Amino acid sequence: MSNTYVSEKRYIHRLLSKNSVSEEVLIVTSYDYFLQKYDLALLLKKYKEIILIPHSSDDDYLLNHTVRPMLDKFEKIHLVTNPQYDRRNRVIYELVVRKNKSIRINTVYDFCEKILKKVYIPDDVSEINPNLLSLPSFGKRVRYPKKIIDVCISIILFLCTFPLWILSYFRIKMQSPGPIFYYQERVGMNNEAFKCIKFRSMRLDAEQNGASFSKKNDSRTFSYGSFMRQTRIDELPQLINIFRRDLSLIGPRPERQVFTETFDETIPYYNMRHNIKPGITGYAQVMYSYGAGVFDARHKLMYDLYYIKNWSLYLELKIILLTAVVILRKRGR
Incomplete structure (x- = not known):
């Protein structure tokens, strides 16, 4: 995987691709725990840069001092959103549209299934994935x-x-x-x-001290x-x-x-x-x-x-x- 990893100020994490021919940038506003090394390697072939915005207790600082100046550099943006962070998503969308830039939007639920070929499982038991409201047995x-x-x-x-x-x-x-x-x-x-x-x-x-995962x-x-x-x-x-x-x-x-x-x-x-x-x-x-x-x-x-x-x-x-x-x-x- 040919890329460099950069921590941006207090919150943002960025992955920069050296091989991608695309000019599109991926911004993930939902918690990024669902991404693993295999996923990032796949995405770095599709996007010029990946920007991960994890949980924050200070969204105002995050959006105004970190995300806003960052958006000035990009013309094509793929925004992956989570309904949990509706305000954050709206602010980013308005910033992009106001600057007349190209943007496409997916929920994290659809993004996982269509791009990463896996189902998004929430980190919090109170969060609902609408794509999993029913999952029938095999017919x-x-x-x-x-x-x-x-x-x-x-x-x-x-x-x-x-x-x-x-x-x-x-x-x-x-x-x-x-x-x-x-x-x-x-x-x-x-x-x-x-x-x-x-x-x-x-x-x-082997289990004289009780059940444990094999290693x-x-x-x-x-x-x-x-x-x-x-x-x-x-x-x-x-x-x-x-x-x-x-x-x-x-x-x-x-x-x-x-x-x-x-x-x-x-x-x-x-x-x-x-x-x-x-x-x-x-x-x-x-x-x-x-x-x-x-x-x-x-x-x-x-x-x-x-x-x-x-x-x-x-x-x-x-x-x-x-x-x-x-x-x-x-x-x-």
């Missing part, structure tokens, strides 16, 4: 092709990876005596619990366990879950109830991800880097809900291809 038009893909690819994967099952059996036995498989209760479709099956990659005492380069794994996690070999037994109809090949990652209960309370629309079957892999898993906790769960939810809302055969196959790339590059968690 027959989606369920049937997904079921065909699930069964066909699962059978092929099982036959092709059977030698890895045998190898993993002996390597686990050698390095960490105990059960080969690890059964963990996860939350599935309609909030129903099921037993998720994996090759055991951690020591038997990148987790110290609780043994040598072959760490390799399995990097290459996703530990996920292979979840093919059994697909045959049991607990899981789909593609879908939101199933989480443990102890975590989903917390996320339901702190992340708007989180429970909507349970409208469909969870998956071994998913859009969030290939688009968002490893992370744990509420912040990362919110970011992953943006991709999960986009997948549910905008499902297509093309998107399904794209996720399968991207998953293969992740595995080959050993970018597993």
Whole structure:
């Protein structure tokens, strides 16, 4: 990503592109937490400059002493607004129009879905995303092709990876005596619990201090366990879950109830991800880097809900291809 990062006085953050051929400038007036490195890299190919205006307790100073002189430099502006900051948006719009400059406006809700290919999840549980007033479960038009893909690819994967099952059996036995498989209760479709099956990659005492998120380069794994996690070999037994109809090949990652209960309370629309079957892999898993906790769960939810809302055969196959790339590059968690 060829750009420079500049902090503008007290509030404004600017990203300057060196490669964009466009003269248009992007101004985001809503809180910018929904943007990650991948998004910024994409946007810097489309815009000459990106200006992020985060939350402020002093909008008058921000608009009059920072934004107003900045607008004099730009002729074409793409303004991304959030209805929460209606006054701020009106002031910027009036400043631009008064100077006879070109402007186009999108809400942050539409901008996320159309440009970034994810759904905007508010930071505050009191904020409503009008694009998420309803999110139906998959109908027959989606369920049937997904079921065909699930069964066909699962059978092929099982036959092709059977030698890895045998190898993993002996390597686990050698390095960490105990059960080969690890059964963990996860939350599935309609909030129903099921037993998720994996090759055991951690020591038997991994959770003696209680449930916790797994981590990148987790110290609780043994040598072959760490390799399995990097290459996703530990996920292979979840093919059994697909045959049991607990899981789909593609879908939101199933989480443990102890975590989903917390996320339901702190992340708007989180429970909507349970409208469909969870998956071994998913859009969030290939688009968002490893992370744990509420912040990362919110970011992953943006991709999960986009997948549910905008499902297509093309998107399904794209996720399968991207998953293969992740595995080959050993970018597993």
